[in-house]
Amino acid sequence: MSDPVNLNKFRKAKEKAGKEQRAKENRAKFGRTKAEKTLDQARTEKLKKLTDAHRRQDPGKEG
Structure with a gap:
């Protein structure tokens, strides 16, 4: 038979990780x-x- 495990410690260790x-x-x-x-x-x-300098026209103007 294996040793009993404290589930509270296991839960806290998992949360900490x-x-x-x-x-x-x-x-x-x-x-x-x-x-x-x-x-x-x-x-x-x-x-x-740099990208604004390469625009052909102002973005507010249409044409």
């Missing part, structure tokens, strides 16, 4: 430094300006 996994995902998703954020924002703005 789930929280750790969620924290790991959030660190990967949101955990960026300020320098990385500003670099990404600068790249986005530069790309937007």
Whole structure:
């Protein structure tokens, strides 16, 4: 016969593992430094300006 298992401890360990996994995902998703954020924002703005500069006409005008 096997040893009895404390289901409460098992449940808590499973919940803790789930929280750790969620924290790991959030660190990967949101955990960026300020320098990385500003670099990404600068790249986005530069790309937007570049694409806007290559438009044939203003988007508000039809013709």
